[in-house]
Amino acid sequence: MEVIVISSKKNFRTVKEINDKIRNGDVQVLTALEMKKLVESSGVEVALKEVDVVTTGTFGAMCSSGALINVGHSDPPIKIQRAWMNDVEVSHPGAAVDLFIGATQMSEEQPFEYGGGHLIEDLIRGKEVELRATAYGTDCYPRTQIKTNLTKDDLNQFHLLNFRNCYQRYVCAVNSLDQTLYTYMGKLLPRFRNANFSGAGELNPLMNDLTYETIGLGTRIFLGGAQGYVISEGTQHDPKNRFGTIMVKGNCKQMSPEFIQGASFTNYGTTLYVGLGIPIPILNKDLVKKTAIRDEEIYTDIVDYGIPRRVRPKLGKVNYKELKSGSIRISGKKVKASSLSSFKKAKQVSELLKLWIENQEFYLTTPIQRLPTDTEFKPMKQTQETSFVSNVMHDAVTCTEDEEIQTIANRIVTKSVNHIIVINADKKLRGIVTSWDITKAMAEGKNELSKFVTRRVITAKPEEPLETASRKMAKYNISALPVINRERKVLGIVTAEDVSRLLGK
Amino acid sequence: MAKILLKFSESLVGKPIISQIIMKYNVPINIITANITSKGGEFLAEIPDEILVKLVKAFRKKGLIVTLPKLIDIDEKECFSCGACITICPVEALVFDKDFSLVFDKEKCLGSTCNACVDACPAKAITSG
Numbered sequence: 001m002e003v004i005v006i007s008s009k010k011n012f013r014t015v016k017e018i019n020d021k022i023r024n025g026d027v028q029v030l031t032a033l034e035m036k037k038l039v040e041s042s043g044v045e046v047a048l049k050e051v052d053v054v055t056t057g058t059f060g061a062m063c064s065s066g067a068l069i070n071v072g073h074s075d076p077p078i079k080i081q082r083a084w085m086n087d088v089e090v091s092h093p094g095a096a097v098d099l100f101i102g103a104t105q106m107s108e109e110q111p112f113e114y115g116g117g118h119l120i121e122d123l124i125r126g127k128e129v130e131l132r133a134t135a136y137g138t139d140c141y142p143r144t145q146i147k148t149n150l151t152k153d154d155l156n157q158f159h160l161l162n163f164r165n166c167y168q169r170y171v172c173a174v175n176s177l178d179q180t181l182y183t184y185m186g187k188l189l190p191r192f193r194n195a196n197f198s199g200a201g202e203l204n205p206l207m208n209d210l211t212y213e214t215i216g217l218g219t220r221i222f223l224g225g226a227q228g229y230v231i232s233e234g235t236q237h238d239p240k241n242r243f244g245t246i247m248v249k250g251n252c253k254q255m256s257p258e259f260i261q262g263a264s265f266t267n268y269g270t271t272l273y274v275g276l277g278i279p280i281p282i283l284n285k286d287l288v289k290k291t292a293i294r295d296e297e298i299y300t301d302i303v304d305y306g307i308p309r310r311v312r313p314k315l316g317k318v319n320y321k322e323l324k325s326g327s328i329r330i331s332g333k334k335v336k337a338s339s340l341s342s343f344k345k346a347k348q349v350s351e352l353l354k355l356w357i358e359n360q361e362f363y364l365t366t367p368i369q370r371l372p373t374d375t376e377f378k379p380m381k382q383t384q385e386t387s388f389v390s391n392v393m394h395d396a397v398t399c400t401e402d403e404e405i406q407t408i409a410n411r412i413v414t415k416s417v418n419h420i421i422v423i424n425a426d427k428k429l430r431g432i433v434t435s436w437d438i439t440k441a442m443a444e445g446k447n448e449l450s451k452f453v454t455r456r457v458i459t460a461k462p463e464e465p466l467e468t469a470s471r472k473m474a475k476y477n478i479s480a481l482p483v484i485n486r487e488r489k490v491l492g493i494v495t496a497e498d499v500s501r502l503l504g505k
Numbered sequence: 506m507a508k509i510l511l512k513f514s515e516s517l518v519g520k521p522i523i524s525q526i527i528m529k530y531n532v533p534i535n536i537i538t539a540n541i542t543s544k545g546g547e548f549l550a551e552i553p554d555e556i557l558v559k560l561v562k563a564f565r566k567k568g569l570i571v572t573l574p575k576l577i578d579i580d581e582k583e584c585f586s587c588g589a590c591i592t593i594c595p596v597e598a599l600v601f602d603k604d605f606s607l608v609f610d611k612e613k614c615l616g617s618t619c620n621a622c623v624d625a626c627p628a629k630a631i632t633s634g
Contacts, residue, residue, distance in 0.1 A: 060587075189593065261628065338591040342586050342587045
């Protein structure tokens, strides 16, 4: 493989010189937070002379994580086809007994409570887990099923293999809808009542070396409390938009449950919190400036998770200083903001990494290939059309509040519908009545619509995916949704029959 | 001020018990949360310390069940101070200190009448009140 020279310009110091200083016990290491203060107080030149290494850190939910394990051969041997550990299905990516534990795979017995992330944590903790596997049986691997209990000591390899970790930054999530949303960005309260963000900001590893001058294949890092390596750019690496990611690997047998923790987001699923830190060698002035980056310079988009589309509406920009202050402003209104990743733990990662280097337990590496800076993150090519509410909605049969019950009843019969949408003179939504409501009202002798109209109406927007509308109807046990625009004007109606006709449910 | 949790049975829902007590003792009662339907319910109230014992007796005499609210419980071993619960808490009982460590203020917690933070915790470190 071609060896890429780290930087063509003459460097102030080299990685080899830094490692010599570590060996001699006179290396100068600062955490990224300390470095920023030094550059601010003493300037770039002083920092360049005094500091050899800057340590970074992050601790957050990293769903694209997992562990590759080899469980050894049984007697007689089995070529595992499907396997479960503590009821979490583990995939079988290799020959016979290599398994991959995905962090987001959920337990079949306790979904949303226990998953791959917890399983990895339990194994790291030294707990015994149950392996259950089935196979079709071959001449060379005759066994068709096995059940056994294992700890990490019984595994030949137990490697954390995370294909997308350490997002450089992430968006800030809010919810415009009337109901609470449970997402991978946490619990989002209705009508912008909170904002959730993730990431360590100025302490994030990739943020402290924006052009990946010192980070790439072979960079030794802090991973889960042990030493690990960067093995590639991560999946969905998007450097041009400053959403860089890395793929990393480390030996789980040496990791600590303090920095690898299983977690679960209500109604979303399970994941793995990963502690990760990268040492940045201060080779030149540019790296001093890069590691001096502050939270107020790191901006991210405020994104409305109320719209379940790939491209969600952006409501503005916000920097990490504002986010960490506990509140941000959205259209002039104060909104409480909180983090999903732990800044406290991120600081611990950077401090521990600093200690390792000072104690001659960790030496720096020069990557043999830098992370790419020009790759793009493409959306999925879709060969089948997706249906939206606008594809199936049709004209709604409406009435106004001053109409006679008898007139409305006649309309239900002549139009042969089950739902009448109540509107005002501006065609804005006022309520909904069903044929059942009308029948019941007439039987009870009620003659005013206002006495039995349903005011709290569950609605749909035309640009909403049909799947979402269908989920809503199932959730609230209703059979139709008025389709409205932003001004709450009624545009039409979508019914359960429309959905089943198209989605075949 | 002390917080007490008052529980109504179905038969007591129709009676203006709180108004009667407020008028009889001439005392300000701050109702923090209330969840009452025709089937009964509960509410969380703040009462001045000096009259607490007297009022608890009075409420019990009217047939209400009076208890101290059961607060949420945070398992400090599981909590990694992400902060996901902070914006969910309506009374700022969950906040960060200067070091971004989560601090729980028991005095402010609404306990079993709220529990909003419980399902927001990714570490599942919070037990319902």
